[in-house]
Amino acid sequence: MTETHYRTCPLCEATCGLEISVTDGKVVRIRGDRDDVFSRGFICPKGSTLKQLHEDPDRLRTPQRRTATGHIDVSWDDAFRDIDARLRAIIDEHGPNAVGVYLGNPNVHTLAGPFWIAPILRALGSRNIFSASTVDQVPRNVSSGLMFGDPYAVLIPDLDRTSYLLMLGANPYESNGSLATAPDWPGRMRAISERGGRVVVVDPRRTRSAAAADEHLFVRPGTDALLLCALANVIVADGLVDLGGAAHHLAGLDEALAAVASCTPERAAAASGIDAETIRRIAHELASADSACVYGRVGVHTVAGGTVASWATDLLNVITGNLDRPGGAMWGLAPHARPRPAAGGGRGYRIGRWTSRVSGRSEVTGELPTAVLAEEIETEGAGQIRALITIAGNPVLTTPHSERLDAALAGLEYMVSVDLYLNETTRHADVVLPVPSQLEKSHYDAVFFNQSVRQVAKWTPPVFATEQPSETDVLARLTLLLRGKGPDADPAIIGDELLDAVLAHAVDDPHSNVFGRDALELRTDVDGDTAEDRLVDAQIRTGRWGDGFGADPDGLRLTMLAGNPHGIDLGALEPRLPANLRTPSAKVELAPPEILDAMPALLDDIERRTVLAEGELLLVGRRDVRSNNSWMHNIDVLVRGRARCTLLMHAIDASSRGIAAGDTVIVRSRVGALETPVELTDDLMPGVVSLPHGWGHAVAGTRLGVAAGRPGVNSNVLTDGDVLDPISGNATLNGIPVTVVAL
Numbered sequence: 045m046t047e048t049h050y051r052t053c054p055l056c057e058a059t060c061g062l063e064i065s066v067t068d069g070k071v072v073r074i075r076g077d078r079d080d081v082f083s084r085g086f087i088c089p090k091g092s093t094l095k096q097l098h099e100d101p102d103r104l105r106t107p108q109r110r111t112a113t114g115h116i117d118v119s120w121d122d123a124f125r126d127i128d129a130r131l132r133a134i135i136d137e138h139g140p141n142a143v144g145v146y147l148g149n150p151n152v153h154t155l156a157g158p159f160w161i162a163p164i165l166r167a168l169g170s171r172n173i174f175s176a177s178t179v180d181q182v183p184r185n186v187s188s189g190l191m192f193g194d195p196y197a198v199l200i201p202d203l204d205r206t207s208y209l210l211m212l213g214a215n216p217y218e219s220n221g222s223l224a225t226a227p228d229w230p231g232r233m234r235a236i237s238e239r240g241g242r243v244v245v246v247d248p249r250r251t252r253s254a255a256a257a258d259e260h261l262f263v264r265p266g267t268d269a270l271l272l273c274a275l276a277n278v279i280v281a282d283g284l285v286d287l288g289g290a291a292h293h294l295a296g297l298d299e300a301l302a303a304v305a306s307c308t309p310e311r312a313a314a315a316s317g318i319d320a321e322t323i324r325r326i327a328h329e330l331a332s333a334d335s336a337c338v339y340g341r342v343g344v345h346t347v348a349g350g351t352v353a354s355w356a357t358d359l360l361n362v363i364t365g366n367l368d369r370p371g372g373a374m375w376g377l378a379p380h381a382r383p384r385p386a387a388g389g390g391r392g393y394r395i396g397r398w399t400s401r402v403s404g405r406s407e408v409t410g411e412l413p414t415a416v417l418a419e420e421i422e423t424e425g426a427g428q429i430r431a432l433i434t435i436a437g438n439p440v441l442t443t444p445h446s447e448r449l450d451a452a453l454a455g456l457e458y459m460v461s462v463d464l465y466l467n468e469t470t471r472h473a474d475v476v477l478p479v480p481s482q483l484e485k486s487h488y489d490a491v492f493f494n495q496s497v498r499q500v501a502k503w504t505p506p507v508f509a510t511e512q513p514s515e516t517d518v519l520a521r522l523t524l525l526l527r528g529k530g531p532d533a534d535p536a537i538i539g540d541e542l543l544d545a546v547l548a549h550a551v552d553d554p555h556s557n558v559f560g561r562d563a564l565e566l567r568t569d570v571d572g573d574t575a576e577d578r579l580v581d582a583q584i585r586t587g588r589w590g591d592g593f594g595a596d597p598d599g600l601r602l603t604m605l606a607g608n609p610h611g612i613d614l615g616a617l618e619p620r621l622p623a624n625l626r627t628p629s630a631k632v633e634l635a636p637p638e639i640l641d642a643m644p645a646l647l648d649d650i651e652r653r654t655v656l657a658e659g660e661l662l663l664v665g666r667r668d669v670r671s672n673n674s675w676m677h678n679i680d681v682l683v684r685g686r687a688r689c690t691l692l693m694h695a696i697d698a699s700s701r702g703i704a705a706g707d708t709v710i711v712r713s714r715v716g717a718l719e720t721p722v723e724l725t726d727d728l729m730p731g732v733v734s735l736p737h738g739w740g741h742a743v744a745g746t747r748l749g750v751a752a753g754r755p756g757v758n759s760n761v762l763t764d765g766d767v768l769d770p771i772s773g774n775a776t777l778n779g780i781p782v783t784v785v786a787l
């Protein structure tokens with residue numbers, strides 16, 4: 045008997061629907077769900093590997109405790125007792141800052157991450173909180189926070205309606221998109237050109253995305269901030285500013301435009317390698333398109349000018365009249381988002397509420413830059429990190445100057461990890477707490493529905509039941525022991541608290557569809573088999589399309605989503621000005637001093653960095669559609685075939701160094717060195733080399749049988765933890781000066 049299950053793929057931001065066939069308790073086939081309202085059958089090579097992931101014998105199913113001879117199975121009770129005793133002793137003696145937390149990327153792909161981590165952080169009360177955000181998109185959060193009052197109000201390209209997409213530092217043909225959820229990005233990009241629009245890609249490499257675009261411009265790594273400011277400069281100088289319908293909602297326009305006055309196309313051309321005439325032409329095309337959108341991602345954010353680039357991206361969207369209009373840059377709206385007052389306005393957003401102890405880096409969004417985690421562990425004194433909790437992260441492979449972090453983790457007094465694998469990071473943990481596989485939990489995209497190019501609601505149930513505790517229960521038990529409730533407290537306490545808080549807010553909120561109702565009464569009507577599903581139900585029902593617990597019988601609720609496993613399409617993006625603004629002025633703040641004050645020095649610095657020492661090249665990263673940061677290399681079907689961890693190099697740069705295709709070379713940066721095979725290509729800008737991240741699995745003490753056989757090298761041995769975006773604290777992962785010599 046074959047049963048068919050529908051399940052959203054949780055591996056990347058694209059949220060593809062999967063059709064999963066199960067016979068006798070085993071997955072026999074996974075393919076794209078052709079009836080999915082959003083993905084329409086699209087799937088990438090990773091989607092079908094949820095089977096292999098689920099069946100992977102190396103995937104942890106039992107808590108692990110580290111011993112002198114390696115990790116061993118222990119019971120859940122022993123694991124939590126160990127954590128309770130050791131972690132609490134450190135906190136009692138040294139205070140909460142002695143415990144650091146690192147949160148990895150998959151937390152945004154689960155229901156545990158968005159809701160069950162906040163209670164842990166509150167119970168702990170440490171300022172030493174770190175996450176993958178500061179090796180990724182935090183500049184986008186900072187500029188959005190300062191401009192719109194909400195760090196999560198990130199503008200996304202209205203892909204399906206735009207006539208012109210200017211895309212910088214993103215390669216959705218491999219990554220399937222980021223901060224713009226859209227299954228089948230490639231198809232949606234092609235559709236722009238097919239309907240007479242234009243796609244222009246700016247990237248130091250002619251990626252598959254660049255090759256498929258109408259135009260590709262090579263750019264010198266790290267210079268996009270200057271390029272984007274120059275595009276704005278041309279629009280001002282040539283009298284092309286058009287604010288469109290957003291005109292009444294703007295503050296600080298004159299200061300913002302003054303800030304780009306020095307960024308002439310000639311200045312940007314000298315730094316970026318894109319000639320001034322082309323910069324002028326692109327500016328004119330942007331300004332004259334029926335609708336247009338500027339979109340930048342990892343390549344423009346993981347550099348020192350990341351926040352300026354993110355600000356300039358949105359400034360361009362504003363001054364071309366594309367803010368909040370169909371086909372332009374718009375905001376998404378998740379079904380569970382709470383309604384906001386129509387007039388907008390709020391408390392605004394601040395950065396730098398505290399600083400890191402050793403090098404004084406600013407707090408952003410409640411976190412410190414992950415690049416300073418190692419020094420905070422190494423440096424003795426009050427406030428030193430002595431213990432670490434990692435949840436769904438592998439910073440030993442994913443964060444800068446990673447050899448230093450690896451050594452620092454080895455010196456911790458205590459470490460706990462919540463993870464699926466014993467990998468390069470979790471091998472340092474005294475206790476590893478496993479979580480169920482992706483097929484053993486329900487799914488609702490609490491994060492990605494907020495930044496999706498269509499308004500969509502979808503909840504999918506688990507494919508398999510499990511004996512293991514749920515991830516939310518694991519996190520709840522950590523919270524409770526941090527609260528001093530001991531290792532055996534009932535995890536349901538946390539789920540109930542979260543649910544009560546949602547309902548209490550909703551009934552207190554005059555804009556809510558349950559305003560004035562009795563929260564306790566609503567609670568008796570909440571559906572869902574698990575704490576996370578009940579929370580989803582309460583949030584959806586009190587959201588924009590919700591049933592308001594009976595107020596609108598046709599409205600959304602969990603049972604309705606359960607009956608629609610292909611999802612419910614709620615339509616194209618809708619304009620949301622000014623309701624979506626949370627700035628105290630209820631305006632878009634175009635000239636945040638935190639950005640503009642730092643800008644002149646930053647732009648000078650970008651120019652200075654284009655001058656390289658003799659023989660130096662600039663290293664950039666890359667993604668392959670078969671990878672997922674560091675953690676899916678243990679799946680044989682994904683790593684089989686040609687080696688993917690190679691250094692790409694232009695033939696000109698290779699021949700001048702006497703390097704031939706397939707040679708092994710030594711790549712050296714200020715902080716580290718590695719050996720890797722070379723692949724020659726014409727698709728790179730000369731002077732640039734490219735190495736993917738997330739490899740480097742030849743490490744003792746892990747349990748990754750397949751990955752260890754095709755280990756590759758860790759590119760973050762080369763990235764420099766001392767060079768950060770000074771505004772957001774984001775790490776510099778692209779444009780790293782390196783030398784390359786034949787072995």
Ligand SMILES: Nc1nc2c(c(=O)[nH]1)N[C@H]1C(S)=C(S)[C@@H](COP(=O)(O)OP(=O)(O)OC[C@H]3O[C@@H](n4cnc5c(=O)[nH]c(N)nc54)[C@H](O)[C@@H]3O)O[C@H]1N2
Nearest residue numbers: 148149150180436437438439442462463665673674675737
């Ligand atoms: N040089 C360079 N470095 C980079 C980047 C780059 O472009 N270049 N990209 C950066 C970016 S954008 C990011 S987001 C970071 C990612 O950095 P990390 O988040 O630190 O790394 P991942 O490889 O995503 O590790 C995810 C971990 O979560 C575990 N895991 C998977 N699913 C679950 C789950 O459901 N629950 C739990 N508890 N654990 C789970 C995996 O086993 C793995 O250990 O890497 C960054 N590093």
Ligand SMILES: Nc1nc2c(c(=O)[nH]1)N[C@H]1C(S)=C(S)[C@@H](COP(=O)(O)OP(=O)(O)OC[C@H]3O[C@@H](n4cnc5c(=O)[nH]c(N)nc54)[C@H](O)[C@@H]3O)O[C@H]1N2
Nearest residue numbers: 213214215219265266341342343667668669671672673778
């Ligand atoms: N297959 C796969 N998919 C993934 C992931 C994965 O590891 N593998 N990771 C997921 C995660 S966590 C994220 S955040 C997203 C990221 O998704 P994307 O942002 O699309 O990331 P990349 O594919 O790394 O594309 C970054 C591009 O920036 C270019 N670049 C480098 N430096 C510069 C520069 O200075 N300027 C410009 N203009 N370009 C530059 C690189 O050549 C590269 O083509 O992908 C997600 N999806």
Ligand code: SF4
Nearest residue numbers: 053056059060088091
């Ligand atoms: S693009 Fe691939 S990894 Fe991303 S959601 Fe779709 S199937 Fe999963």
Ligand SMILES: [Mo]
Nearest residue numbers: 149176180181
């Ligand atoms: Mo990321």
